[in-house]
Amino acid sequence: MDCDKVKELLPLYIDDGLSDDEMKAVSEHLADCSQCIEEYEHLKNIAAACKDLGFPAPPPDYKERVVAAVERDSKKQRKGMFGAAAAVIAAALLVFISISSIGDVTGINAVANSLSDIEQQAQTAPSQNQAFTESDSFMGDESRAVSEATGSSPGEEGMASITEAPQSNDKADQDTSTEEAPDTSKSAEQNLAIASANAEQRKIIKSAYLSLETDKFDSTVNSIIGRATALGGYVSNSEYNNRNEGKRTAHIEIKIPQQSFEQYLSDMGGYGKVVEDRRSGQDVTAQYIDTETRLKMLKIKEERLMELLSKAETLQDMFTIQDQLTNTQIEIERLTGDLKRWDDMVSYSTAIVDIYEVAKIEPEPEDNPNMWQRIGKAFIGSIKAIGRFFEGFVVFLFGAVPYIVLIGILAWGVVTFLKSKRNV
Ligand SMILES: [Zn+2]
Numbered sequence: 001m002d003c004d005k006v007k008e009l010l011p012l013y014i015d016d017g018l019s020d021d022e023m024k025a026v027s028e029h030l031a032d033c034s035q036c037i038e039e040y041e042h043l044k045n046i047a048a049a050c051k052d053l054g055f056p057a058p059p060p061d062y063k064e065r066v067v068a069a070v071e072r073d074s075k076k077q078r079k080g081m082f083g084a085a086a087a088v089i090a091a092a093l094l095v096f097i098s099i100s101s102i103g104d105v106t107g108i109n110a111v112a113n114s115l116s117d118i119e120q121q122a123q124t125a126p127s128q129n130q131a132f133t134e135s136d137s138f139m140g141d142e143s144r145a146v147s148e149a150t151g152s153s154p155g156e157e158g159m160a161s162i163t164e165a166p167q168s169n170d171k172a173d174q175d176t177s178t179e180e181a182p183d184t185s186k187s188a189e190q191n192l193a194i195a196s197a198n199a200e201q202r203k204i205i206k207s208a209y210l211s212l213e214t215d216k217f218d219s220t221v222n223s224i225i226g227r228a229t230a231l232g233g234y235v236s237n238s239e240y241n242n243r244n245e246g247k248r249t250a251h252i253e254i255k256i257p258q259q260s261f262e263q264y265l266s267d268m269g270g271y272g273k274v275v276e277d278r279r280s281g282q283d284v285t286a287q288y289i290d291t292e293t294r295l296k297m298l299k300i301k302e303e304r305l306m307e308l309l310s311k312a313e314t315l316q317d318m319f320t321i322q323d324q325l326t327n328t329q330i331e332i333e334r335l336t337g338d339l340k341r342w343d344d345m346v347s348y349s350t351a352i353v354d355i356y357e358v359a360k361i362e363p364e365p366e367d368n369p370n371m372w373q374r375i376g377k378a379f380i381g382s383i384k385a386i387g388r389f390f391e392g393f394v395v396f397l398f399g400a401v402p403y404i405v406l407i408g409i410l411a412w413g414v415v416t417f418l419k420s421k422r423n424v
Contacts, residue, residue, distance in 0.1 A: 001025045006036045016239050027352045031209025034282030069315045203288045206349035208279040214272035217248050217357040223271040231260040250355040255348040273361050295335045302328050
């Protein structure tokens with residue numbers, strides 16, 4: 001089964017809506033493919049993540065300033081009551097448009113443009129090892145973008161206020177940029193350090209798929225779950241069914257603290273016959289650090305947008321900045337969620353265990369039995385065969401009792417008949 005097929009089946013897999021064979025195939029694929037297991041975790045977490053997605057409150061005096069701006073705008077174009085009403089309706093429309101995020105319908109200005117450029121760069125920043133060399137130039141681009149924003153569009157109406165805001169802070173902005181440049185290269189050094197550091201510092205997502213046969217189904221399931229709990233783990237998902245001729249099966253997904261994972265897996269042999277054991281690990285250190293960097297950039301962007309918003313005076317500027325701010329905050333939430341998901345997946349490894357009930361565990365065939373073992377085996381085999389023969393004979397005898405009785409009666413009848421005939 002390939003990744004596309006697995007990703008297609010994942011929603012059904014999560015709902016236990018697949019056939020046994022498909023469930024098994026997906027489980028096996030998940031154990032081998034960290035990309036798909038990541039996708040799987042992602043799907044499971046989506047609902048929770050959506051619930052957590054909240055929007056920070058606007059600045060405290062935001063409402064007052066919107067009202068003030070509406071009044072200013074309406075004064076400007078006041079032509080009797082009708083003009084004022086039109087301005088208020090227009091303002092309401094702007095609020096609606098900005099809330100429903102239809103797009104940058106509201107006057108796109110230089111600040112918004114340069115900020116969305118930054119955002120695009122943040123989104124398209126490669127997620128591999130070049131992240132750091134890229135983010136250095138990305139950093140440079142941003143300060144360029146800010147200076148573009150400060151210097152541009154002198155003719156546009158309503159822009160004066162918004163271009164003033166960064167200008168008054170121009171020096172501070174450049175200071176933070178030059179302060180951050182070495183900061184970024186410092187984390188690049190950290191990245192190198194982490195790349196060559198010991199395994200404990202790396203972000204590795206570990207998973208395993210095991211398939212067990214057992215003739216003591218209940219105690220096997222209890223041991224597997226009990227051991228997980230004892231090690232500080234938990235069952236994240238489990239399904240039981242009885243589909244195969246009264247033989248039970250269980251599908252259990254278990255999260256185990258990473259430091260105890262190997263120990264846990266090696267204990268499995270004690271709970272049943274391990275038929276399959278596949279393990280995989282995915283190193284997400286590079287993506288993790290890349291995401292952290294992008295998150296840092298977006299937080300800087302958020303701060304600057306907040307600053308711009310607090311100084312914006314026209315409605316148009318406010319809504320444009322608010323729009324950018326909302327998008328930035330959504331992206332921050334998303335990246336924060338990614339980091340949290342990685343943290344969870346790294347600190348807790350995943351074991352997917354399928355348990356099959358069987359009538360009797362077949363003993364492992366011995367590879368090279370010596371002569372005495374062979375003699376012993378043959379001897380025991382013969383005894384067993386003799387035993388089975390007598391067993392069969394006794395069963396046959398008891399089974400045949402009605403026939404024997406019937407034949408006896410018939411024989412007795414015939415003999416009596418013949419005797420009586422001879423006597424006559
Ligand atoms: Zn895959």
